[in-house]
Amino acid sequence: MNERSEMTARENIGKPKFSFVIPTYNRARLLAETLACVFEQTYKNHETIIVDDGSTDETVSVAKSFGDRVNVFSRDHGGCAAARNYGVSQASGDYIFFLDSDDLLFPWTLKHYANAIEREGWPTIVAGELIVxxxxxxLDDIVDEPCVSLAYENFFTGSIQSDFFFGTGVCAVLKSEFQKVGGFIERDIAATDxxxxxxxxxxxGFVKIDKPFALGYRDHDxxxxxxxxxxxxxxxxxIVSEKSNRYPGGEAYRRHREKHIGVRARAMSLKLVRNEFPLKGMQIYFATFPMNFRNLKWKYLLALPVLAVAQWISGSIRGRDK
Incomplete structure (x- = not known):
């Protein structure tokens, strides 16, 4: 019996197929709403693990108010990635759903993920659509509908073909594959997912579920x-990981990796420039210039330096006015 057949057999003796791993830090105001959506899932074969990352508000009390429906762990503040890794170490499910403590699932989400997993032979990653x-x-008008999904050879191939450029917050990841690559890099920064x-x-195996929506992504400060x-x-x-050949796939998948990194780096550099960090934005610009040139991102290559100079001049003027 191979590894994935063994997992199917374990499903038949009651092992949770999904483990929700929810890292949280000072989210007392939002956590209860996120947990409520977990317990509204029509597919019930799951467990919930909360990892509090050193909160100083009432987050732990909110989590514990849900009783034995949640497993609550508290750690010193070390960042989201470290909290997620710890949560996985406590998980008993075959798939890990990395739900953020401010986002909301729709009641049908796990049902469609479970069906896709069984239909497509236990892929490494199942991803869904989100709405901000x-x-x-x-979110009141979002409804369940017949599932529309496509299966691909792997994440690099499928994410490019399906135009999926979001992180793990809307993904279920096969625990055994997660463990093979060593989990999240434990740094308190963005983009570890x-x-x-x-x-x-x-x-x-990568499956992308296009319909219905799986998750509401909360935009807040x-x-x-x-x-x-x-x-x-x-x-x-x-950027450094790609340049040091840390990512798999070799030359055959270089364009896939560059497209992913380019999408994220362009968004990040633009965010930095627009928020009065033009020099840091330009550092990213120059570091990714070759890949953006190869991918013909002329609008970005021409516009960002102009925007950065304008922001630098504007900042200098404001500084003189103070």
Whole structure:
């Protein structure tokens, strides 16, 4: 019996197929709503693991208020990636769903993921579609519908063909493959989830569920992507890892990796420049210039330096006015 057949057999004796691993830090205001959506899943074969990353508010109390439906662990503050790794070490499921403590699942999400896993032979990653929201009522019109999905050879191939450029927050990852690549790199920066996906890039099987929506992604001021130091660190991680041949696939998948890194690096550099960090934005620009040139990203290559100079001049003027 091969590894994936063994996992199917374990499913028949009650082992949870999914483990929700939810890292959290000072999210007392939002955590209860996220947990409520977990327990509204129509597919019930799952467990929930909360890893509190040194919160100083009432986050742990909120988590424990859900009783034995959740497994709550507390650690000193070390960042989201370290908390996720610890959560996986406590998980008993075959698939890990890395749910953020501010996002919301729809009740049908696990049902469609479970069906896709069984239908496609236990792929490494199953990913869904998300919708961005700021207020809960914006999700009121989202409904379940017949599942539309496609299966691909691996993440690199499938994510490019399906135009999937989001992180692990809407993904279920096969635990055994996660462990093979050593989990998340434990740095408190952005893009550690993208780094994990790239290291899983050629592992067998990627399924993208296009319909229905799987997750509501909450846009608010506490998102990690609003921390510009972490954004810059994340961009550096991806760029340096690619240049040092840390990601799999060799020359055959170079264009796949460059497209992924380019999408993220362009967004990160633009975010930095627009938020008064033009020099850091330009560092990313120059580090990724060759890949953006090869991928014909002329608009970006021409526009970002102009925007950076304008922001630098504007910042200098404001500094003189103070």
């Amino acid at each position: 929201f700021r207020h809960r009522h914006e 993208s780094d994990l996906q790239f290291r899983l890039g050629v592992a067998p 506490e998102n990690i992507l609003k921390s510009y130091k972490k954004v810059f660190g994340g961009a550096q991680l991806l």
